[in-house]
Amino acid sequence: MTDTPGSEPTGPEPGSEQRLPATRPPAEVAPVERFTSPPSIRAVELSPERAAQVVRQSSNARWVGFLATVIVILFVALYWFYELGAPLGLTEPRLEAEIAAQQVTAVERGYLVYEANCARCHGEQGEGGIGPVLNRQDKLFAHLNENYIKNVLTVGGRYVCGDPKSLMPAWSDTGNPPGPLNYRQIEELIAFLLATNDTTYIVRDEHLLDPKVDPQTGEVLTFTGWRDPNYLPAPGATPYPDCWKDEFASGGSASPGPSGSAAPPASADPSAEVVTITAAAIAFDPTEVTAPADAAFTLSFDNQDAGIPHDVQVKDAAGAVVFKTDVFPGAEKRDYSVPALAAGTYPFVCSVHPNMTGTLTAQ
Ligand code: HEC
Ligand SMILES: [Cu+2]
Numbered sequence: 001m002t003d004t005p006g007s008e009p010t011g012p013e014p015g016s017e018q019r020l021p022a023t024r025p026p027a028e029v030a031p032v033e034r035f036t037s038p039p040s041i042r043a044v045e046l047s048p049e050r051a052a053q054v055v056r057q058s059s060n061a062r063w064v065g066f067l068a069t070v071i072v073i074l075f076v077a078l079y080w081f082y083e084l085g086a087p088l089g090l091t092e093p094r095l096e097a098e099i100a101a102q103q104v105t106a107v108e109r110g111y112l113v114y115e116a117n118c119a120r121c122h123g124e125q126g127e128g129g130i131g132p133v134l135n136r137q138d139k140l141f142a143h144l145n146e147n148y149i150k151n152v153l154t155v156g157g158r159y160v161c162g163d164p165k166s167l168m169p170a171w172s173d174t175g176n177p178p179g180p181l182n183y184r185q186i187e188e189l190i191a192f193l194l195a196t197n198d199t200t201y202i203v204r205d206e207h208l209l210d211p212k213v214d215p216q217t218g219e220v221l222t223f224t225g226w227r228d229p230n231y232l233p234a235p236g237a238t239p240y241p242d243c244w245k246d247e248f249a250s251g252g253s254a255s256p257g258p259s260g261s262a263a264p265p266a267s268a269d270p271s272a273e274v275v276t277i278t279a280a281a282i283a284f285d286p287t288e289v290t291a292p293a294d295a296a297f298t299l300s301f302d303n304q305d306a307g308i309p310h311d312v313q314v315k316d317a318a319g320a321v322v323f324k325t326d327v328f329p330g331a332e333k334r335d336y337s338v339p340a341l342a343a344g345t346y347p348f349v350c351s352v353h354p355n356m357t358g359t360l361t362a363q
Contacts, residue, residue, distance in 0.1 A: 083095070106188045106192075107188075107191045107192050107195045107199075108201050108202065108204055109185075110188035110190070110191045111201065113181065113185050113188055114189060117180075117181070121167070123135075123355070125226070127354065128354065130167060132244040133353075133354070137227070141232075143239070143240035143242075144194070146194065149194075150186060153171040153179070153181070154174055156168055156169050156179075160243060160244060161243035161244070166307075172186050195225025195227065196225045196227050196228070196229040197225050197227060198224075198225075198229060199224065200224055201223050201225070202221070202222055203223060245309060245327070248311065248327035248351055248352055273291070273295070273297045274297070274335075275291045275299050276301075277312055277358070279310040279330070279356065280304040280305060282355075283356055284312075284356055284358040286358070287357070287358035288358065289361070290360070290361045290363060291360055291361070293340075293342060293362040294340050294341070294342065295340050296337055296340050298335055299312065299325065299337075299338050300333065301325050301333065301336065304331050305329075309328060309329045310356065311350055312324065312348050313325075313350070314338070315349065316346060317344065322346065323336075323339070341362040344361075344362055345361050346359070346362065347359055
């Protein structure tokens with residue numbers, strides 16, 4: 001770059017920086033007093049009034065501090081007892097009460113799930129029907145435990161006896177094929193099935209808010225669990241079989257009638273009178289039958305319930321089994337020859353479904 005005329009360098013003129021900083025004319029202001037507060041404030045000596053005020057204020061401050069400490073201590077103590085329960089068991093610990101309340105909620109929900117899905121096969125009270133009994137103490141004691149129920153509901157009825165044609169489908173949505181119930185409903189069902197019979201629960205609407213009321217009496221509907229928490233199996237008793245059908249297998253431990261082996265296979269005398277009993281839809285038909293007294297007769301037992309095992313156990317007035325058929329699933333018909341019975345009435349029952357009953361009259 002060469003200096004050419006007309007392209008003068010712009011910028012400060014040489015020497016102009018020497019004029020900075022701009023000098024000011026000396027200030028001609030009178031010096032100001034630094035303190036503008038009145039002299040009484042600035043005074044350091046303790047007047048009697050000031051001394052009294054200091055004493056009053058510090059006493060007040062101590063009181064405020066003391067009360068605050070008392071409030072904190074009281075709060076801690078009260079909260080301690082609220083959370084962990086008052087001494088001598090005066091109140092329940094909050095968390096335990098919360099757990100108990102949740103348990104009640106689970107059982108009350110489980111009841112609704114059960115009545116909606118399971119009662120049609122296992123009975124309103126678990127008394128059995130198309131499906132096996134669930135409310136018996138010997139079953140509830142160990143056989144029906146949490147794990148087992150969870151597996152049965154996940155795998156379906158074939159988990160029980162390995163029967164691929166079991167009538168019970170898988171219920172859990174993790175099953176194969178998936179069922180309609182989610183894991184919470186499964187847990188609620190387990191809570192309900194294992195609920196003890198010493199607690200009364202309230203039947204509620206589906207949102208678990210309002211109790212259901214009997215439309216006739218206006219009373220709140222309640223239910224209790226099935227399990228007796230104090231139940232102990234008889235010493236030396238065989239545990240409940242893994243497959244419920246084994247309970248009814250001939251010679252099974254659970255139904256030792258006096259004439260337990262008196263069920264000769266069907267070789268009925270063709271000349272004997274034939275009494276027919278049909279089992280259909282978990283009920284006997286007819287429920288009243290007559291047979292000849294003091295003469296052997298043929299019992300023709302027609303089980304029309306496909307896949308559902310039934311039998312006929314004829315009992316005397318004392319409840320002892322005088323004759324029983326095999327337990328066999330339908331649809332099938334078998335004939336048995338029954339030894340002579342003295343005149344009288346004999347109740348008969350299906351051992352798989354204790355609510356299937358009838359009466360045989362020998363005359
Ligand atoms: C269609 C009828 C049916 C329905 C509905 C049903 N079950 Fe079952 N359930 C059965 C049958 C049949 C068995 C026996 C399994 C087998 O051996 O085939 C069974 C077996 C069981 C067992 C095992 C019983 C034992 O003695 O080991 C449990 C537990 C059970 N069901 C619970 C339930 C629950 C809970 C529900 C409702 C979600 C339910 N069932 C719905 C038919 C049904
Ligand atoms: Cu039956």
